[in-house]
Every structure is written in structure tokens, then in C-alpha cells.
Amino acid sequence: LSTRAAPVLNALDIASENELPGVYDGQWGGSGDVLESVCPTTGEVLARVRSASPEELHTALEKSKEAYKFFRSVPAPRRGEILRQIREALAAKRDELGALVSLEMGKIRTEGVGEVQEFIDIADYVVGLSRMMNGRVVASERPGHSILEVPNPLGLVAVLSAFNFPVAVYGWNLALSLAAGNATLWKPSETTSLCSIAVTKIISSVLEKNSIPGAVASLVTGGKYVGQAIVESRDVDMVSFTGSEHVGRIVGRTVQSRFGKVLLELGGNNASIVMPDADLSLAVPAVFFGAVGTAGQRCTSSRRLYLHRAVVAEFLERLQKLYASVRPGDPLAASTLLGPLHTRAAVGIYSDAVARLRKAGAEILAGGTQYVDLASPLDGGNFVRPTIAVPKKVDVADAIWREETFAPVLCVGVFDELEEAIQWNNGVPQGLSSSLWTRDLRNVGKWIGPAGSDAGIVNVNVGTSGAEIGAAFGGNKSTGWGRESGGDAWKQYVRWSACTINFSDEAPLAQGVQFSS
Numbered sequence: 482l483s484t485r486a487a488p489v490l491n492a493l494d495i496a497s498e499n500e501l502p503g504v505y506d507g508q509w510g511g512s513g514d515v516l517e518s519v520c521p522t523t524g525e526v527l528a529r530v531r532s533a534s535p536e537e538l539h540t541a542l543e544k545s546k547e548a549y550k551f552f553r554s555v556p557a558p559r560r561g562e563i564l565r566q567i568r569e570a571l572a573a574k575r576d577e578l579g580a581l582v583s584l585e586m587g588k589i590r591t592e593g594v595g596e597v598q599e600f601i602d603i604a605d606y607v608v609g610l611s612r613m614m615n616g617r618v619v620a621s622e623r624p625g626h627s628i629l630e631v632p633n634p635l636g637l638v639a640v641l642s643a644f645n646f647p648v649a650v651y652g653w654n655l656a657l658s659l660a661a662g663n664a665t666l667w668k669p670s671e672t673t674s675l676c677s678i679a680v681t682k683i684i685s686s687v688l689e690k691n692s693i694p695g696a697v698a699s700l701v702t703g704g705k706y707v708g709q710a711i712v713e714s715r716d717v718d719m720v721s722f723t724g725s726e727h728v729g730r731i732v733g734r735t736v737q738s739r740f741g742k743v744l745l746e747l748g749g750n751n752a753s754i755v756m757p758d759a760d761l762s763l764a765v766p767a768v769f770f771g772a773v774g775t776a777g778q779r780c781t782s783s784r785r786l787y788l789h790r791a792v793v794a795e796f797l798e799r800l801q802k803l804y805a806s807v808r809p810g811d812p813l814a815a816s817t818l819l820g821p822l823h824t825r826a827a828v829g830i831y832s833d834a835v836a837r838l839r840k841a842g843a844e845i846l847a848g849g850t851q852y853v854d855l856a857s858p859l860d861g862g863n864f865v866r867p868t869i870a871v872p873k874k875v876d877v878a879d880a881i882w883r884e885e886t887f888a889p890v891l892c893v894g895v896f897d898e899l900e901e902a903i904q905w906n907n908g909v910p911q912g913l914s915s916s917l918w919t920r921d922l923r924n925v926g927k928w929i930g931p932a933g934s935d936a937g938i939v940n941v942n943v944g945t946s947g948a949e950i951g952a953a954f955g956g957n958k959s960t961g962w963g964r965e966s967g968g969d970a971w972k973q974y975v976r977w978s979a980c981t982i983n984f985s986d987e988a989p990l991a992q993g994v995q996f997s998s
């Protein structure tokens with residue numbers, strides 16, 4: 482291990498010459514395929530992980546179902562107390578875990594730490610929620626009757642998470658799922674198994690300390706086949722999947738075909754719209770962060786920028802200056818703003834997208850190429866130049882505008898009327914995040930109303946990425962309609978029962994129906 486990687490892995494007790502066990506169901510194990518964790522910054526292999534064999538997955542499912550039977554009877558506020566302890570344990574390792582996210586995923590340190598903070602925040606939220614997951618009493622039309630709407634735990638929730646938020650997305654799901662009384666089985670991205678092992682170590686130590694079966698929060702690392710088996714398994718009551726539209730479509734269909742519950746967080750193709758009255762000193766840095774932050778690898782990253790004709794020249798000049806200031810670097814170094822793409826394959830996707838833009842006659846204002854002659858050790862990394870492209874025209878039916886490229890590529894279009902920009906905003910299949918930059922209340926009203934943005938996240942003077950945990954997070958249309966984190970998202974992690982109870986000595990039928998001779 483290099484001198485930059487070793488301290489990070491040592492601090493979390495996951496540095497090993499040998500293969501690390503990648504399965505946890507109360508005990509650690511793993512005898513399936515070996516997964517290599519590769520550092521996207523240098524190309525070095527950080528660790529080898531033994532993933533779940535089919536038998537181990539089967540056992541983990543069985544043990545998780547058993548753990549659920551125990552956990553569902555633990556009172557919700559007591560489950561909240563477990564989450565409070567998980568929160569404390571995560572906070573104690575926040576910087577170390579954040580550094581591991583940087584090392585294994587490639588995002589810069591402040592974002593890695595921020596991601597762990599997101600897990601801490603949702604755990605805080607859920608401590609309170611565990612005393613507020615209320616049902617309702619509904620007025621009955623029949624005398625001496627009461628109707629209750631009762632939330633009960635659902636069973637086993639599987640979380641299939643993506644590489645780009647290897648800690649937080651699991652955190653949102655785990656926190657709600659545990660508070661609701663479920664067992665949770667985690668299948669992380671196969672390229673971020675170290676993060677999942679480090680997180681599971683922290684969580685399992687809390688569970689074990691409280692004599693809660695570890696399989697309440699199981700981990701099964703693995704590739705496509707592990708994911709597929711989980712999605713197909715009738716033992717899994719809900720599948721929460723974060724990833725591409727392509728895979729999400731398969732997951733959705735498969736789970737639906739066995740009438741399981743599914744929660745999908747799929748692609749984003751997020752636009753910012755800048756009006757002539759926008760405060761550019763806010764808008765320009767926000768678009769810069771939205772498009773270049775996380776090297777363009779958030780679902781919420783800004784991919785489309787619609788500028789009013791009156792601000793085009795000034796906006797682009799200021800944005801280009803910021804782009805020119807970006808240098809690739811080690812994401813672990815405090816001064817770095819641009820880390821690598823997560824995989825080699827992503828570099829290919831970036832290059833293809835730029836080639837397609839060039840072919841369509843787009844003007845490339847910044848970037849457009851990979852970095853080729855970086856000094857060691859960055860020469861082993863997946864670094865690309867953040868790109869601004871101005872296609873010849875805006876045509877949301879064209880793949881250039883329609884498809885999500887998971888890389889720092891921002892396409893710019895020019896509009897004259899807000900209605901036109903809203904139409905473009907809504908004209909793509911995805912509907913995750915969107916931002917309007919204006920000081921005019923009339924624009925705000927339009928934007929957040931019925932003729933406004935059709936995305937799940939509709940911001941004003943706030944960029945497309947970087948949502949807080951308090952509101953429900955998720956997107957509409959081909960983003961999959963799922964909601965995670967705050968708001969009413971918890972209601973998906975329970976089964977609702979309508980319970981009509983007769984306290985009287987009569988047995989009247991509803992709607993006044995008579996059924997006696």
C-alpha cells in the first residue's frame with residue numbers, strides 16, 4: 482500500500498495483505514468471487530474483498546429474516562436509541578470514513594466527510610422520528626366503531642447502492658428502515674466494498690453491544706449476480722435501488738413481477754435556469770459546484786445550463802474563469818477541487834459524450850479532453866477536464882440533451898422566455914433536480930407551481946446538487962419516483978393496515994347495506 486492509502490485503511494482497521502471478508506450477517510465471512518478495490522486516483526489496488534457466494538447470500542437472507550422477527554418487537558423509541566448510538570459511533574470516525582470515501586470513490590475530502598455527515602444527520606433525524614411514526618384514528622360512519630391506520634414493520638429491506646455515494650445513500654435507507662423495525666440487507670456497488678465494510682464494522686459493533694442480532698444490518702458484497710439474486714428473492718419485501726435507468730428498469734420490473742415493493746433512485750439530468758435578474762455572484766459559483774463538484778458524479782449534478790440571452794456573455798465568461806482555475810489533484814489533499822472519475826470505463830463514457838457533442842457541431846468552451854501527462858501517482862488515475870459545451874441548438878429530443886452522462890460535462894442553451902426554458906427543463910425523461918436563478922417572485926411562483934419544474938427537487942437560487950436530509954429526496958419520471966431520507970419517505974418502509982374495530986353490541990354493515998332475511 483502507498484503511504485497515502487495505508488494510514489486511511491489503518492485508521493479504520495481494514496488494511497490487510499489478505500482478502501477481507503465481505504459478508505456480515507452477525508458473523509463475518511465471504512468465500513465468493515474476489516473483488517478488487519481500486520483507487521481511482523492512482524490505480525493502486527487498495528484491498529481484495531471476498532464477496533458473498535450464493536450459499537452465503539442464502540444464509541444472510543435467512544438470518545436477516547430471523548433478525549427481523551426479533552427486531553420488529555423492539556419498541557420504536559428503543560430502535561431510535563440504537564440509531565443514536567450508531568450516530569455517535571459514526572461521528573467518532575467521521576474524518577477517517579470521509580477519507581476512505583475519498584480514497585476509494587475519488588471525491589474530494591470535504592465531500593467525503595460531508596457524505597458521512599449526511600449519514601449522521603439522518604441518524605439524528607430518525608432518533609426523533611422513532612417517536613413520531615404515527616398512524617391515525619379515522620372517523621367511522623358506524624356507531625361504536627373506530628378505524629385505525631397502523632404502520633407496522635415491513636420485513637426485510639434490501640439496499641442496492643451506487644458507487645457515487647458509497648456511505649450516505651445506505652445511511653438514508655438504513656436509518657429509516659431500522660427505525661421502522663425492519664432488517665436491512667446491503668449490497669453495495671462492487672467497486673466500493675471497502676466503504677461498506679468499514680461502515681458495517683461500525684454499525685455491527687453498536688448492534689452487538691446492545692445484544693441486537695447483527696443480521697438486522699447485513700452486508701453482502703458482490704457483483705451483478707448477487708444483486709440479481711436479491712432482487713428476485715421473495716424473502717426481500719422491499720428493494721431500494723440507486724443506479725442507472727437501464728438497471729433500474731430491470732430491477733423495477735423484476736420486483737414488481739413478484740409484487741414486492743420497490744424504491745428507485747435513478748438518473749438525473751438536472752438543469753439550472755438563469756434569468757436576467759439573477760444574482761450572478763451566487764449563480765456562477767453554484768453552477769460551477771453543481772457541474773464540477775464530485776467530478777460531475779452526483780445524480781444531482783448540473784448537466785444542463787439554460788441562460789437567458791441577456792446574461793449569456795457575462796455568465797459564461799465568469800464560469801470559464803472558474804473552470805480555468807481547476808487543477809486535478811489527490812482528493813485527499815485539502816486544496817484539491819477536482820478528483821478523478823471513479824472508473825476507467827467512466828473516462829470512456831466521458832470521451833464518447835464529448836466526441837458526440839463535437840460531431841454535432843457543439844462549441845467546446847472548456848475542457849473536452851482527458852489529462853494525459855500528469856505526474857506520478859496521478860498518472861494512474863482517471864482524470865478528465867471539466868467540460869462546457871454549447872450545442873448548436875437546444876433540442877431535448879436529441880441524445881445530447883436527453884441522456885445522463887455521469888461525468889463533468891455541462892451543456893449550455895440560450896433562451897428568451899422562462900416558459901421556453903421550463904419546457905426544456907421538463908422535456909427530458911429524467912426528473913430529479915432543477916434550479917431557477919431569479920429575484921422576481923413571479924418567476925418563483927411559476928417555477929414551483931403546476932406549470933413549473935416537474936422534478937422532485939425544485940430549487941430557487943440554490944444549485945441542483947447538495948440537498949439536505951430533512952426533505953424527501955428523489956425524482957420523478959424516469960428517475961423512478963422514489964423518495965428517500967426526510968419528509969414522508971419513512972412511510973414507504975412500513976406496511977400500513979386499516980383496522981376497523983367494533984366496540985359495540987351491534988354489527989352494522991358499512992354504506993347501510995342490509996344483509997339479513
Ligand code: UN1
Nearest residue numbers: 646779780781946947948
Ligand atoms: C446521489 O447523487 O445519488 O443532493 C445523491 C445531493 C446529495 C445526495 C446525492 N445530498 O447532491
